Amino acid sequence: MRVGVMIPQGWKYEYNGWDPAAAWARTMELARDAEALGFESEWVFDHFHTVPEVTDEITFESFTTLTAIACATSRVRLGHMVVCNGFRNPALVAKLTSTLDVASGGRFELGIGAGWKEDEWLAYGYAFPPTCDRLKALQDSLEVITAMLGPGHATYHGRFARVVDAVNVPKGIQKPHPPIIVGGNGREVTWRLAACHADELNVVYLSPEEVADALPTIASRCEEIGRDPATLKVSLYSRDEDVSEPGQGRVDFIGRCAEIGLSRLVAFPTRSEPTVEAQARFAEDCRAAGIELAV
Numbered sequence: 001m002r003v004g005v006m007i008p009q010g011w012k013y014e015y016n017g018w019d020p021a022a023a024w025a026r027t028m029e030l031a032r033d034a035e036a037l038g039f040e041s042e043w044v045f046d047h048f049h050t051v052p053e054v055t056d057e058i059t060f061e062s063f064t065t066l067t068a069i070a071c072a073t074s075r076v077r078l079g080h081m082v083v084c085n086g087f088r089n090p091a092l093v094a095k096l097t098s099t100l101d102v103a104s105g106g107r108f109e110l111g112i113g114a115g116w117k118e119d120e121w122l123a124y125g126y127a128f129p130p131t132c133d134r135l136k137a138l139q140d141s142l143e144v145i146t147a148m149l150g151p152g153h154a155t156y157h158g159r160f161a162r163v164v165d166a167v168n169v170p171k172g173i174q175k176p177h178p179p180i181i182v183g184g185n186g187r188e189v190t191w192r193l194a195a196c197h198a199d200e201l202n203v204v205y206l207s208p209e210e211v212a213d214a215l216p217t218i219a220s221r222c223e224e225i226g227r228d229p230a231t232l233k234v235s236l237y238s239r240d241e242d243v244s245e246p247g248q249g250r251v252d253f254i255g256r257c258a259e260i261g262l263s264r265l266v267a268f269p270t271r272s273e274p275t276v277e278a279q280a281r282f283a284e285d286c287r288a289a290g291i292e293l294a295v
Contacts, residue, residue: 001258003286003293004041005279006081006268007031009065010058011045012240014274023058026274031069033276034076037283038293041077042069043111043266046084048120063096070104075294078104081237081266082111082183082202086126086134090141090161094148094168101172108172110145111202113183114138114190135189136160142182142197149177181235187217195221200233200263208256211236215260233263243267246281254289 007030008014008023015023034042046062066078078100083093093112101108114134115121121128129137140158147154147163154166172178182198184190185206194201201218203211211234219229242253257265269282283293 001262001291002040002264003254003291004043004077004264004266005034005039005270005282006043006045006266007034007065007069008270008274009044009047009060009062011047011050012268012271013050013055013057014271015058016055018058020058024060027060027065028068028072030270030274030276030279031072033279035073036295037280038295039076039283040294041079041109041264041266042073043079043081044069046080046082046087047117048124049117051117054119054123063100066100066108067103070100070107074105076107077109078107079109079181080111082113082181084115084117084120085112085138085141086115086121086129087124090144091148091154091163091166091168093141094145094154097145097178098149098168098170098172101174101178102170106173106178108174109179109181109200111181111183112138112141112145133160135186135193138182138190139193142180142193145180146177146197149180183237187214191218191221192224194218195225195227195232198232200235202235202237202266204237205239206236207242208236208253208260208262211257211262212260234261235264235266236262237266238268240268240271243269243282244272246285250282250285251288254286254291258290 044062044065097110118128137160140161143156144161148168154163179199181200182194183202222229270278
């Protein structure tokens with residue numbers, strides 16, 4: 001099992017009261033440190049307002065942050081947990097994806113989901129459609145993105161998104177395209193979209209036992225369309241409380257995640273303490289759980 005870490009942006013109050021320049025410097029420091037510690041990947045949120053309450057505090061924009069992290073690192077995989085589909089035209093997302101893949105030397109992975117944080121949508125001038133429409137829009141967007149990252153020009157006509165003879169050059173470095181991750185816990189729609197379009201399904205805030213119970217259903221979503229379930233990786237973005245305290249409890253949690261066959265665990269060990277020391281303690285617990293980091 002691979003292990004990735006969230007890099008602080010302020011979204012979960014980790015930079016409350018900080019000077020923006022100091023916070024940005026710490027974000028870059030933690031990005032470089034996470035690579036040096038041997039973590040497989042680094043991730044950011046795609047949000048505008050803090051959570052759970054909206055406050056007048058720092059929340060750095062995601063694509064800008066990832067571009068800076070790409071320039072500050074050389075080995076780690078990079079991506080979002082996950083892009084909010086409603087915030088950007090999907091053809092633009094494909095263009096951002098392919099450009100970031102080149103800029104990072106072939107390390108970018110596109111995580112994308114339907115979106116959920118209503119206050120951001122409304123405050124920033126987006127409508128907040130019902131869940132069924134957000135999921136249908138995600139389906140159209142995945143069609144556009146896969147067409148844009150595929151060979152030749154892209155044409156797709158959907159209810160929520162369309163492209164006509166669209167050119168996307170460069171396509172990125174990775175072949176056949178930068179990996180696509182669909183994020184969400186929706187068994188009926190989201191997991192079917194992942195089976196149809198994604199290289200990986202990322203589930204959120206589940207326990208290892210809940211993930212293990214879900215794996216047969218995830219496999220069945222692939223089998224419905226004749227896909228080999230082994231070709232769809234499954235990852236978990238953990239609950240913060242599962243990784244917040246160093247020690248045996250956290251070691252056991254990481255070990256249980258590895259035992260059930262997860263492809264990747266993504267955690268936010270620096271949420272309450274955005275320091276290199278907190279990140280290093282998480283690396284120690286990963287090794288204690290039997291995870292091989294890249295150093």
